[in-house]
Amino acid sequence: MKCKVCGGKAVISLRAYNSALCEKDFISFLENRVFKTIKKYKLINDKDKLLIAVSGGKDSLSLWYILNKLGFNADGMYIDLGIGGYSDLSLEKVKKMSDMLKRPFYTFHLNDAMGKGIEAISKKIKRTTCSACGMIKRYIMNRVCLDKGYNVIVTGHNLDDEASALMGNLLYWKEEYLWKKGMMLNEEEGHLSKKIKPLFLCSEREMAAYAVLCGIDYIYDECPFSIGAKSLFYKELLNRLEDNSPGTKLQFLKGYLKFIRQMNIEKNRREMKYCINCGYPTVSDKCNFCRIMEKYGIERNIIFEEYRPTYEVFE
Amino acid sequence: MKVEFNGKSIEIKKVSTVSKLLEELAINRETHLVIVNNRLVTEDYRFNQDDKAKIIKVVSGG
Numbered sequence: 001m002k003c004k005v006c007g008g009k010a011v012i013s014l015r016a017y018n019s020a021l022c023e024k025d026f027i028s029f030l031e032n033r034v035f036k037t038i039k040k041y042k043l044i045n046d047k048d049k050l051l052i053a054v055s056g057g058k059d060s061l062s063l064w065y066i067l068n069k070l071g072f073n074a075d076g077m078y079i080d081l082g083i084g085g086y087s088d089l090s091l092e093k094v095k096k097m098s099d100m101l102k103r104p105f106y107t108f109h110l111n112d113a114m115g116k117g118i119e120a121i122s123k124k125i126k127r128t129t130c131s132a133c134g135m136i137k138r139y140i141m142n143r144v145c146l147d148k149g150y151n152v153i154v155t156g157h158n159l160d161d162e163a164s165a166l167m168g169n170l171l172y173w174k175e176e177y178l179w180k181k182g183m184m185l186n187e188e189e190g191h192l193s194k195k196i197k198p199l200f201l202c203s204e205r206e207m208a209a210y211a212v213l214c215g216i217d218y219i220y221d222e223c224p225f226s227i228g229a230k231s232l233f234y235k236e237l238l239n240r241l242e243d244n245s246p247g248t249k250l251q252f253l254k255g256y257l258k259f260i261r262q263m264n265i266e267k268n269r270r271e272m273k274y275c276i277n278c279g280y281p282t283v284s285d286k287c288n289f290c291r292i293m294e295k296y297g298i299e300r301n302i303i304f305e306e307y308r309p310t311y312e313v314f315e
Numbered sequence: 316m317k318v319e320f321n322g323k324s325i326e327i328k329k330v331s332t333v334s335k336l337l338e339e340l341a342i343n344r345e346t347h348l349v350i351v352n353n354r355l356v357t358e359d360y361r362f363n364q365d366d367k368a369k370i371i372k373v374v375s376g377g
Contacts (some may be wrong), residue, residue: 010357011356012355013357020357119329204373207373222376238344242345
């Protein structure tokens, strides 16, 4: 196959775009896609201070790299879930990227802060590991953002993550989540940071190819607790559709964005209060996180370890 | 031919192209990338005698 831009040897076929690109043009295509997404959907403004949630995987590490390359300075945040060697290796990959970008990152060690790793916590609070992990991550990401003076959390959710989540919400008509899957969640000053997903329109395959081509050292292994997760099954189904009809996933999400914009769907928001313990938005007196941790007597010593590359950071 | 797949070396019958390799292993091209001699290649790549092929899965998450 030949590169559609320069006619050189292609390294990747992009069937959704009826195209194939060489290494240089693919890297430029992907970075441009992220830049255009940020601009078109006004995800970042000049005053924003960005903190990216990094897991050590291809998406978040590549996004951290791209943002800084595009001039959107972002520091990192890693949540050590206490999953033995998997968490240790992930942390190593994050450190490596931090050194390369010369940007600091914060680490939250679940074992130190709450006396247990994610597996033990999920058992204790009687939730699946993925559900407990999601709840803790959302809370901690917001907390570190507010505590350390950032106002935007950036996540590496890609097209496949979003399409599979949307599919799950549609299949079960989860109306409370169905219309909230956009690429930005607005800030509530002092309580909730803005959340953005600049990879919303970049597929998982594109992100993996980008990481490989840019030599980004990411963790290949999957989280051991994700085996058998429903979202992986939805991804498989969507990829079967994609193989048969290239562009399906992209159209699914673009159609969704257009639909929520055109219909101006009111996000059914109940009256919001703020947690009397920590200030996190909630519908009752205490937020879900505080309520559950109190109910099951789990300590919450929320501290963040800061890793600063040895060189000075220039703003 | 030998191929590295999910971190393990596997032996499969000789195939001419990357496309055939994915077909042989019943792998969806949307969920995997193929790297030959440390370079990412497209599905029409034709294998040479001493090529070292590696298949990586791109799907992650839970």
